[in-house]
Amino acid sequence: MxxxxxxxxxxxxxxxxxxxxxxxxxxxxxxxxxxxxxxxxxxxxxxxxxxxxxxxxxxxxxxxxxxxxxxxxxxxxxxxxxxxxxxxxxxxxxxxxxxxxxxxxxxxxxxxxLATPRTRRPLPRPLSGPQALEVPEGVSDLAHTSMAQSRDAALFMLLYGCGLRISEALALDVRDLEQAAAMGNPVAGDGVLRIRGKGGKERMVPVLPQVMQALRRWRHAHPLPQPDAPLFVGVRGGRLQAGIAQRAMRTWRHMAGLPEHATPHALRHSFATHLMEGGADLRVIQDLLGHASLSTTQRYTLADEARLMDVWTRAHPHATDTVP
Structure with missing residues (x-):
């Protein structure tokens, strides 16, 4: 049937x-x-x-x-x-x-x-630089155990530092971190993560030294040393569920007075937006995010233009002028 x-x-x-x-x-x-x-x-x-x-x-x-x-x-x-x-x-x-x-x-x-109706894709809503940098410490401070604090700090630093989807970060195993360290520069202390994204597509993402340090601190506190163990585990030793990470950030954002769009996925938006504001090439951002189409990445250009226009209308003296 x-x-x-x-x-x-x-x-x-x-x-x-x-x-x-x-x-x-x-x-x-x-x-x-x-x-x-x-x-x-x-x-x-x-x-x-x-x-x-x-x-x-x-x-x-x-x-x-x-x-x-x-x-x-x-x-x-x-x-x-x-x-x-x-x-x-x-x-x-x-x-x-x-x-x-x-x-x-x-x-x-x-x-x-069947005709497919046209839909308006919402523009990405990133956090500001200071807000994004505050997330790992802010969320981890709310954890009830030292293990969870180290885990949450590493997870949220990874999300913003590498622009990963929450599902991609939680799919990583301990061996992935070990391989990332092996492919990095031992002097600089960085790494290169192999990420399995949507549709099983793989991409290589560089890991900054600050992010690697947080991941190494978490690795030392990790309760399961086996290479095939999940990199991020819950209190019972299983793979951490996305809902738990999302709930932790939701609790913190309410305490910090951040808007409702301050979610783990907003850190991915923040990663891309802040790279673009720093002058990164759009094709490079596409590769780092794992977007199949450049048009998806170009939404960050539109979002930045919308943000600039909003700043202009609120700050420029001519914004309130009326045309006779």
């Missing part, structure tokens, strides 16, 4: 495509709702033959149904958010049916004919 194909697709997304957990979770919810809708729409639980026979009108009927459900529930949403939700659902359908075509012989062109 279609449910088994859906589960196989999600497993394939997770293991073969190495999609992020958030993407897999979102696609799972969308496809579950899609198959439930089809059961009522077609009068029976769909099988692969039913999926192959779906028309463009059937797919549009589901998208319209979901939109109606959201309106009836009176969920607070914006037009742009609704467009992003529809775009994700269209993407889930297209990916699912491409998988069915390749692995189950279900050839249905209808999902490819």
């Amino acid at each position: 279609a449910g088994a194909a859906r589960d196989a697709f999600l497993q394939w997304m997770e293991t073969e495509r190495r999609a992020s957990p958030l993407t897999v979770t979102a696609y799972r919810g969308d496809l579950e709702r899609f198959l439930v809708f089809l059961t009522g729409h077609l009068g029976a639980e769909p099988d692969l033959a039913a999926l192959a026979g779906l028309s463009l009108a059937d797919l549009r009927a589901w998208l319209a149904h979901e939109h109606g459900v959201a309106l009836n529930a009176r969920r607070p949403t914006t037009q742009d958010r609704a467009a992003r939700t529809r775009a994700r659902r269209v993407s889930a359908l297209r990916s699912f049916f491409r998988y069915l075509a390749r692995h189950h012989g279900v050839d249905n062109p209808a999902p490819g004919l």
Whole structure:
């Protein structure tokens, strides 16, 4: 039945495509709702033959149904958010049916004919230089044990110092740190980390001496010496969960009076923005971040222009002039 194909697709997304957990979770919810809708729409639980026979009108009927459900529930949403939700659902359908075509012989062109709504990608919102530098010490000071303090200081210094995604940092093992030190300059005390990013793509990221020092301090306090142990561990010795790191920074930002966008991912934005402000080449920043497209990296240029315009309108005397 279609449910088994859906589960196989999600497993394939997770293991073969190495999609992020958030993407897999979102696609799972969308496809579950899609198959439930089809059961009522077609009068029976769909099988692969039913999926192959779906028309463009059937797919549009589901998208319209979901939109109606959201309106009836009176969920607070914006037009742009609704467009992003529809775009994700269209993407889930297209990916699912491409998988069915390749692995189950279900050839249905209808999902490819769905129009994808245009969405406005939000500009990155980095922290200022002083704020970003304050994060590792500020967050680690809230930890309840000396082990957690050393771990959090190293983790958040790594996020800002290397521009990693939180998932990339938490996927590192102890051996990765040892290899980074081996590839670095022993005199300077720096290193080079091999990072496995989205889609399993690898990139090499230089590690500044200050960041390596924090990582080495954490390595000496690490409770598990084995090379295959997670580099960042929780209190029970397992791999640290992203939610715990996010909660720690959320607690600290409330105490420090920082805005809501001060998250672990904002440190990645800060890394890129501060490099660009320092004159780094956009292609270099693209490589360091692991962006597949330069257009993704160029968002930091737009964000910097928006920030400069905001400073101008607040500070320049002519900003308040009116044109006769």
